[in-house]
Amino acid sequence: MMDITEIEEQSALDKIKKGERLDDRGLEDFRDVEVETGVAKKAEGSAEVRLGDTKVIVGVKFGMGEPFPDTPDEGMLMVNAELGPMASPNFESGPPGKDATELARVVDRGIRESEALPLKELCVEEGEKVWKVMVDIHILDYDGNLMDASALGAAKALIEAEIPEYEDGEVKREKTKEFPVNKVPVACTVVKVGDKYILDPSLIEEKIADGMVTVTWTEDELCSLQKRGNGGFTKDELLDIFEIARKKTDGLRKIIE
Amino acid sequence: MKKDKKLLKNGKRIDGRGIGDLREMEAEAGVLERADGSGYFRMGDTEAIAAVFGPRELHPKHKQKPQRGILQCRYNLAPFSVEDRKRPGPSRRAKEIGKVAEGALSSTVFLEEFPTATIDVYMEVITADAGTRCVALNAGAIALADAGIPMKGIISACAAGKIEDTPVLDLKGEEDQGGQVDLPIAMNADTGEVTLLQMDGMTNIEEMDEMLELAIKGCEKVAKKQREALMKTF
Numbered sequence: 001m002m003d004i005t006e007i008e009e010q011s012a013l014d015k016i017k018k019g020e021r022l023d024d025r026g027l028e029d030f031r032d033v034e035v036e037t038g039v040a041k042k043a044e045g046s047a048e049v050r051l052g053d054t055k056v057i058v059g060v061k062f063g064m065g066e067p068f069p070d071t072p073d074e075g076m077l078m079v080n081a082e083l084g085p086m087a088s089p090n091f092e093s094g095p096p097g098k099d100a101t102e103l104a105r106v107v108d109r110g111i112r113e114s115e116a117l118p119l120k121e122l123c124v125e126e127g128e129k130v131w132k133v134m135v136d137i138h139i140l141d142y143d144g145n146l147m148d149a150s151a152l153g154a155a156k157a158l159i160e161a162e163i164p165e166y167e168d169g170e171v172k173r174e175k176t177k178e179f180p181v182n183k184v185p186v187a188c189t190v191v192k193v194g195d196k197y198i199l200d201p202s203l204i205e206e207k208i209a210d211g212m213v214t215v216t217w218t219e220d221e222l223c224s225l226q227k228r229g230n231g232g233f234t235k236d237e238l239l240d241i242f243e244i245a246r247k248k249t250d251g252l253r254k255i256i257e
Numbered sequence: 258m259k260k261d262k263k264l265l266k267n268g269k270r271i272d273g274r275g276i277g278d279l280r281e282m283e284a285e286a287g288v289l290e291r292a293d294g295s296g297y298f299r300m301g302d303t304e305a306i307a308a309v310f311g312p313r314e315l316h317p318k319h320k321q322k323p324q325r326g327i328l329q330c331r332y333n334l335a336p337f338s339v340e341d342r343k344r345p346g347p348s349r350r351a352k353e354i355g356k357v358a359e360g361a362l363s364s365t366v367f368l369e370e371f372p373t374a375t376i377d378v379y380m381e382v383i384t385a386d387a388g389t390r391c392v393a394l395n396a397g398a399i400a401l402a403d404a405g406i407p408m409k410g411i412i413s414a415c416a417a418g419k420i421e422d423t424p425v426l427d428l429k430g431e432e433d434q435g436g437q438v439d440l441p442i443a444m445n446a447d448t449g450e451v452t453l454l455q456m457d458g459m460t461n462i463e464e465m466d467e468m469l470e471l472a473i474k475g476c477e478k479v480a481k482k483q484r485e486a487l488m489k490t491f
Contacts, residue, residue, distance in 0.1 A: 221459040
């Protein structure tokens with residue numbers, strides 16, 4: 001993938017002004033969403049999500065650990081994201097930068113705030129031993145909208161996950177049982193370009209964005225928001241954006257349930 | 258969500274504020290000598306200092322943009338700003354806040370006037386009692402103006418939230434811990450454009466409308482305080 005030229009950016013911009021897009025989608029259409037599960041055999045749950053050319057793998061692993069002092073009777077959720085160098089010529093090796101950190105934390109908040117996971121049930125011994133739910137997001141191919149792809153992959157990987165038994169002080173990975181997920185948080189990023197809103201931005205469309213808001217909905221509640229990039233939104237624009245995202249997340253949730 | 262203590266009684270909060278009241282504010286411009294611009298902001302017990310350097314040459318050079326400058330933010334909690342000493346160095350949370358702060362401030366600065374340059378905004382939280390990113394941004398915006406950086410308007414920030422099912426403005430520490438929703442925003446109070454928006458907690462569109470309204474009114478009051486501080490430097 002070459003770097004994006006100004007001419008490409010301009011043509012994407014001209015299209016959107018006319019209510020069209022470079023790949024002939026409607027403004028609020030997603031690219032084809034493909035979700036595959038069981039893609040990582042050693043993970044207790046995994047999912048691969050493809051949005052057009054964007055490809056993300058999410059794996060869930062369970063482990064035993066000491067709880068945080070302020071929540072001694074709750075399991076722990078950890079979400080990590082890596083923008084590895086294979087996914088884009090512009091990604092470099094090394095510790096997670098600002099973009100990877102934001103990605104992981106927005107996905108984390110969607111899951112955490114929706115109370116999707118039964119964290120209290122993941123306590124084995126109060127103050128001593130609790131389950132750690134470790135969600136790792138791996139970006140394989142970056143063509144825009146990592147946020148929505150990753151959130152969808154994380155939700156699907158958790159739904160698919162089976163939790164190992166814990167017996168005689170050991171995690172028995174060969175014996176597993178179903179892992180209950182109470183709610184399904186799904187993220188939708190609404191992107192403002194001029195006076196138009198578009199969904200599921202490609203890499204080029206992300207570059208020309210005047211601002212974007214990632215909105216995470218459960219079945220019935222708004223559980224996380226993150227305005228990203230430069231630019232600003234009026235209150236009325238924001239209220240419209242929450243509604244647009246709500247409709248779209250209802251559709252996306254059906255794909256993974 | 259711990260419910261051991263009532264956070265609201267007859268429409269009054271634990272510190273006696275009404276639901277739409279901000280904490281007491283204090284603002285000052287030009288608090289540091291070496292920086293090109295600096296600012297101090299306090300909201301209740303939360304206080305932050307910010308310094309601005311630049312526009313100056315951006316290193317490494319490959320990060321330079323030929324058409325415009327960039328604005329970089331560092332947000333940091335001082336190790337002594339919280340109950341248990343925080344390990345020095347940037348946490349994941351601090352990295353993320355640095356990034357959203359860049360988004361919040363970049364949109365108000367005329368960056369096209371400074372091709373290849375950077376404007377660096379360093380924000381240090383001295384005491385944390387909730388609302389640290391907002392207080393840090395308020396100090397940062399004062400520092401940008403104090404440095405003479407051309408801007409479309411000043412960025413002002415505050416948070417709304419929900420405690421005991423009631424939307425309220427500007428949560429303090431105990432309210433934040435026992436609260437259901439935290440909604441920090443930053444905006445250009447002159448244009449009504451919200452340039453930072455984060456939210457976590459469970460809510461719906463009607464409540465969001467109410468909370469946004471509270472936060473927008475709050476930002477307008479913050480903007481007034483920031484302007485007063487800047488006027489005093491002349």
